[in-house]
Amino acid sequence: MLWTGACLYSPALAEVMNRPSAKYWHLVSAIALGVGLFVIIILRPRAIGQVVREVDTFDENDRLWLRGGTKRLFDHKGAPEQGWLNAGQKLFTAVTSGLMIVLTITGLLLWLGEQNTTYRFAGSVDVHDLATLLIIVLTCGHLYLALISPATRAATRGIVTGSIDREWAKQNHARWVRDMEQRNQ
Amino acid sequence: MMRAMEQPPEHPTPTPRSRIPLGRAAFLGTVAAGVGGIALFSRFGGGVGSSLASLGDNLGVAAIVPTGGWRIYNVQDPMPTFDAATYSLTIDGNVENPVTLTWNDVQATDMAMQVTDFHCVTGWSVDKVHWRGITAQTIIDLVKPRPQAQNVNFQSLEQPYFDQLTLKQFKLPNVMLATEMDGKPLERAHGAPMRLVIPQMYGYKGVKWLSKITFENEPTLGFWETRGYDADAWVGKDVSH
Numbered sequence: 001m002l003w004t005g006a007c008l009y010s011p012a013l014a015e016v017m018n019r020p021s022a023k024y025w026h027l028v029s030a031i032a033l034g035v036g037l038f039v040i041i042i043l044r045p046r047a048i049g050q051v052v053r054e055v056d057t058f059d060e061n062d063r064l065w066l067r068g069g070t071k072r073l074f075d076h077k078g079a080p081e082q083g084w085l086n087a088g089q090k091l092f093t094a095v096t097s098g099l100m101i102v103l104t105i106t107g108l109l110l111w112l113g114e115q116n117t118t119y120r121f122a123g124s125v126d127v128h129d130l131a132t133l134l135i136i137v138l139t140c141g142h143l144y145l146a147l148i149s150p151a152t153r154a155a156t157r158g159i160v161t162g163s164i165d166r167e168w169a170k171q172n173h174a175r176w177v178r179d180m181e182q183r184n185q
Numbered sequence: 186m187m188r189a190m191e192q193p194p195e196h197p198t199p200t201p202r203s204r205i206p207l208g209r210a211a212f213l214g215t216v217a218a219g220v221g222g223i224a225l226f227s228r229f230g231g232g233v234g235s236s237l238a239s240l241g242d243n244l245g246v247a248a249i250v251p252t253g254g255w256r257i258y259n260v261q262d263p264m265p266t267f268d269a270a271t272y273s274l275t276i277d278g279n280v281e282n283p284v285t286l287t288w289n290d291v292q293a294t295d296m297a298m299q300v301t302d303f304h305c306v307t308g309w310s311v312d313k314v315h316w317r318g319i320t321a322q323t324i325i326d327l328v329k330p331r332p333q334a335q336n337v338n339f340q341s342l343e344q345p346y347f348d349q350l351t352l353k354q355f356k357l358p359n360v361m362l363a364t365e366m367d368g369k370p371l372e373r374a375h376g377a378p379m380r381l382v383i384p385q386m387y388g389y390k391g392v393k394w395l396s397k398i399t400f401e402n403e404p405t406l407g408f409w410e411t412r413g414y415d416a417d418a419w420v421g422k423d424v425s426h
Contacts (some may be wrong), residue, residue: 011374012249014257051299055208062207087207095209105220114306115411115413117421123226125308127219 005132009153030107054083061175062087072153073141081174088115096138102131200236257374260408263356265342265394267377274362274379278400280336284327288378291364299359299416301384304420316382318363321355324398334400339381342394348407350383350390354401359384362395387418393407 005038012098017025041048053089057159065072065087072079072088077115079086106128113120145152145160158164169177190268251257269288277283286294299321303311311389330352337355340347354360371377378395384388389409410416 008251009256011250011255011257012252014259014374015262018260018262019258020260042415053344056206058207089207091211091359094211095215098212098219101216102219105216106223109223110307111309120308121223121342122304122308123228126226130222132217 001026001033002132002136004029009132012032027111032106034104034135039053051093054085055093057083058087058090062090066091073145074149077171082172083179084173084176087174092138094144096135099131099138103128103135167179190354211317220424251309253381254309255375256305256307256309258305259343259344259374259393261426263341264373266373267394269378272378274395274397276323276328276398276400277336279331279397279402280329280400281329282327291319291379294389295323296364297323297361299361299382299384301382302385304387306389306414306418315365315367316361316363317365318361318379318382319355319421321362324362325356328400330400333402336404338397338401339392340397340399342396346392346393346394346408348381348409349401349405351404353384354386354417357383357385360400385419387420389414390418 004022005019007013007022008026015057018147042183061082064080065082072086073184106124108123109119109124113124145155147153150174154165154168256392272288274286274291275284276286298317299317300313300315303314334354336349337352338347338349350360360381360383362379364379366372366375371380376395377390379395380393381391381395392405404416406416
């Protein structure tokens with residue numbers, strides 16, 4: 001989606017892929033993304049529900065965590081104890097999910113608006129562009145924290161292998177560790 | 186090691202809940218900002234676009250991001266390349282005086298200037314574009330279409346792109362064959378050396394890389410019309426059949 005969107009957006013890339021082809025594959029990849037997400041929700045509804053509940057659970061410790069500002073992204077020492085997701089991860093998930101909804105709405109308006117003036121708004125393309133830019137920035141930050149930052153990249157092991165270093169987890173997600181230990185007693 | 190996703194706690198350690206459910210607020214707030222932004226940019230986007238255009242030009246990134254407002258669309262790869270030595274514009278069909286103009290002939294023809302807005306059917310616009318070119322009336326006076334010739338076909342060097350106007354539409358004010366845009370010769374991406382400009386209609390009617398104009402008796406559906414778009418692409422009107 002990103003590549004075909006770039007070909008539709010950037011004058012420098014207009015010649016790499018003509019508009020009919022770029023638009024076609026952009027729509028196909030958007031549908032594939034939507035179908036993929038739907039399949040995940042259908043196959044793992046409990047897990048998705050747990051993520052939604054976790055993201056929507058915002059407590060005093062989360063508020064204090066966010067008050068620490070961007071330095072929390074790189075140094076979790078002294079931070080209020082966090083659960084399975086820290087406050088930054090919750091905020092990232094919520095905002096990114098919202099941006100995907102915005103992209104879907106504006107994308108539909110752009111697609112339908114080409115042949116029906118009822119759906120044609122000059123602002124649709126501007127918001128679509130802006131939402132894409134924001135998601136790119138957020139994703140780059142996410143990838144940096146996941147793969148490069150020494151303070152956070154240990155979490156990637158949990159995604160890849162399903163296991164995480166206990167000491168790292170105690171430092172960064174203490175409440176989750178305690179809950180797990182209590183559950184396993 | 187701990188299993189990361191094994192049995193997430195159903196009853197986590199209770200901690201004081203914030204009054205504001207930030208997750209929900211952030212999600213809904215983002216969606217609301219996006220939807221509200223559609224209305225905001227629709228109303229004030231022109232001012233934002235002009236400011237970005239200047240900034241983009243000053244930073245030299247206008248080719249990477251459409252800060253000038255222009256997005257470049259073509260239907261075939263690669264785009265045609267203009268060669269002044271070999272270029273010709275053929276104007277024929279049901280006319281008394283068919284001609285084939287070389288690039289020197291084109292440049293020697295009387296030109297006019299106009300400043301009009303450009304609107305794309307996908308929703309973006311560029312305000313106050315300065316065009317310079319040959320007016321439609323100049324072409325009509327040159328080739329003298331016969332009375333039965335009520336339609337004008339425009340063929341592009343970008344095969345198979347072409348489109349058509351009625352003769353009445355071709356005679357509208359500010360319809361021209363533009364060779365310059367904003368004080369400079371048309372760039373390749375904008376249809377060099379010549380493109381049809383008809384400000385009253387959406388941009389897909391403005392055939393780029395013009396190579397031939399044919400005056401015909403019968404109407405013909407253009408490239409986008411055969412794909413469901415309207416032949417009469419008036420700005421602000423539906424373009425579906």
